[in-house]
Amino acid sequence: MRRRDGLLWLAPVVSGALFLALWEAVRAASGLQSWILPTPGEILAAAWTEQATLLAAAGRTAVGALGGFLAAAVAGLVIALGLGGARWLRTGLYPWLLILQMTPVIVLAPIIVLWAGPGLPGIITVTFLISFFPIVGNTTQGLLSADAHGVDLFQLYGATRLQEVRLLRLPSALPYFLAGLRIAATLAPIGAIFGEYLVGNEAGGTGGLGFLVYSYNVQIKIPALFATAAISCLLGFVFVAAVAWLNWLLLHQWHDSFERKDR
Amino acid sequence: MPDQPPIVQFRAVDKRFGDGPPVLAGIDFDVAAGEFVSLIGPSGCGKSTLLRLASALSPATSGEVRVDGTTPARAREHLAYVFQEPTLLPWLTAARNVELPLRLRGVPAAERQARARGLLALVRLGGAAAYYPRQLSGGMKMRVSIARALSREPRILLLDEPFGALDEITRNHLNEELLGWRAKAPFTALFVTHSVAEAVFLSSRILVMAANPGRIHAAVPVAFPYPRDAALREQPAYFAKVAEVSHLLHAAEGAAA
Numbered sequence: 433m434r435r436r437d438g439l440l441w442l443a444p445v446v447s448g449a450l451f452l453a454l455w456e457a458v459r460a461a462s463g464l465q466s467w468i469l470p471t472p473g474e475i476l477a478a479a480w481t482e483q484a485t486l487l488a489a490a491g492r493t494a495v496g497a498l499g500g501f502l503a504a505a506v507a508g509l510v511i512a513l514g515l516g517g518a519r520w521l522r523t524g525l526y527p528w529l530l531i532l533q534m535t536p537v538i539v540l541a542p543i544i545v546l547w548a549g550p551g552l553p554g555i556i557t558v559t560f561l562i563s564f565f566p567i568v569g570n571t572t573q574g575l576l577s578a579d580a581h582g583v584d585l586f587q588l589y590g591a592t593r594l595q596e597v598r599l600l601r602l603p604s605a606l607p608y609f610l611a612g613l614r615i616a617a618t619l620a621p622i623g624a625i626f627g628e629y630l631v632g633n634e635a636g637g638t639g640g641l642g643f644l645v646y647s648y649n650v651q652i653k654i655p656a657l658f659a660t661a662a663i664s665c666l667l668g669f670v671f672v673a674a675v676a677w678l679n680w681l682l683l684h685q686w687h688d689s690f691e692r693k694d695r
Numbered sequence: 696m697p698d699q700p701p702i703v704q705f706r707a708v709d710k711r712f713g714d715g716p717p718v719l720a721g722i723d724f725d726v727a728a729g730e731f732v733s734l735i736g737p738s739g740c741g742k743s744t745l746l747r748l749a750s751a752l753s754p755a756t757s758g759e760v761r762v763d764g765t766t767p768a769r770a771r772e773h774l775a776y777v778f779q780e781p782t783l784l785p786w787l788t789a790a791r792n793v794e795l796p797l798r799l800r801g802v803p804a805a806e807r808q809a810r811a812r813g814l815l816a817l818v819r820l821g822g823a824a825a826y827y828p829r830q831l832s833g834g835m836k837m838r839v840s841i842a843r844a845l846s847r848e849p850r851i852l853l854l855d856e857p858f859g860a861l862d863e864i865t866r867n868h869l870n871e872e873l874l875g876w877r878a879k880a881p882f883t884a885l886f887v888t889h890s891v892a893e894a895v896f897l898s899s900r901i902l903v904m905a906a907n908p909g910r911i912h913a914a915v916p917v918a919f920p921y922p923r924d925a926a927l928r929e930q931p932a933y934f935a936k937v938a939e940v941s942h943l944l945h946a947a948e949g950a951a952a
Contacts, residue, residue: 603784
């Protein structure tokens with residue numbers, strides 16, 4: 433079995449190829465029109481003809497997603513420090529944060545446009561609202577999960593509150609924060625596209641991928657719509673890969689989630 | 696120094712958590728400077744709680760605890776604690792872990808690095824300074840943990856079953872070395888253990904405790920002179936002392952009502 437593990441990376445390639453072949457076969461056998469079910473080839477062709485539009489749109493969406501993601505990371509960390517540091521803040525604020533998280537963003541869209549304005553500020557706000565909660569929840573949990581004997585040790589050795597947070601609680605919370613970031617990274621591009629769809633089409637709309645979804649749908653350019661979906665996936669992948677890299681950079685030397693080299 | 700006051704003093708100390716039954720009752724003992732006192736007793740006799748009282752991690756319910764002539768909280772400056780688990784910060788290298796207490800005190804980086812190097816050499820881990828805790832064995836982690844405690848140059852070292860999780864061979868080695876480190880950096884030791892053999896090997900005095908409520912059942916002086924080495928474990932007098940303490944420990948367990 434051991435020797436075959438080396439070829440394991442081929443498995444998703446093979447399953448992907450099989451899926452595409454099946455797709456082509458279903459289309460050929462069913463006789464469906466291209467505007468109902470385009471073939472992978474037609475989608476690729478559409479992506480090629482629309483490449484300038486798609487890339488420009490992906491760039492704009494990336495800006496919105498990154499803005500919302502970074503805002504969520506910073507605000508999430510700050511809010512978590514508050515929640516983790518004071519019990520009264522935790523009990524006082526957490527239920528309301530949860531309720532905010534439960535509120536469908538689509539309901540808030542008109543209010544967001546009204547307050548943040550259409551275009552990028554609104555898109556960033558929507559992305560932020562969708563992606564900040566996992567960061568807050570995870571990081572708070574991490575700050576509270578510092579080893580009890582470690583806390584004793586800091587107390588015994590006369591650490592100030594600030595030293596305890598900086599040298600013990602924050603590093604303890606780092607893996608949790610990164611896990612939150614990973615969830616947020618999958619949500620941020622979705623949030624940005626959703627935001628563009630909701631609030632980006634108003635006057636001065638920025639024409640990101642969310643706008644293309646709207647526009648291609650109206651024009652019944654269905655292969656291009658599929659291409660937009662594929663580009664969205666790619667954007668999400670870039671976000672997740674960036675966080676995975678950050679996670680590796682910060683944890684691989686000491687954290688148990690990474691294999692030891694000497695094992 | 697004539698009539699030096701005891702460095703640790705428990706006077707009629709009771710401890711209970713909330714409305715629960717007493718964990719410790721009528722604890723009364725002194726530790727003189729330079730002594731190595733072990734606390735031994737059945738699980739739940741409050742040995743660890745006693746160390747927590749001595750270090751102000753937990754307050755006594757009644758009675759008085761004095762350390763170094765003052766309250767436990769004020770005496771902390773001269774005290775270090777070794778927990779049952781090594782309690783190393785996993786994101787710091789061995790050297791940075793040893794430096795930690797000095798860092799908390801605001802000792803300049805160059806000075807604390809030099810001292811950490813010296814301490815790691817003392818515990819024979821000079822080559823492992825850059826290793827992270829997960830790269831170290833259980834025994835090595837405990838060496839780092841003790842080096843970290845010694846970085847404070849403590850007058851009093853509290854040790855809560857530090858070698859309980861180690862195999863007997865490693866434990867024996869660490870017992871011998873602990874006495875060696877104490878000869879180089881003298882400290883008074885209050886040592887909690889489950890092992891009679893370990894207590895006899897290390898201590899100048901053993902306090903045998905009984906449970907429900909936790910109390911001191913007997914105090915046994917151990918007169919073997921220091922320095923002690925592995926050869927002590929082969930002497931009849933050592934066996935006799937182990938037998939004596941084991942007998943008292945059984946009696947203490949019988950006394951638990």
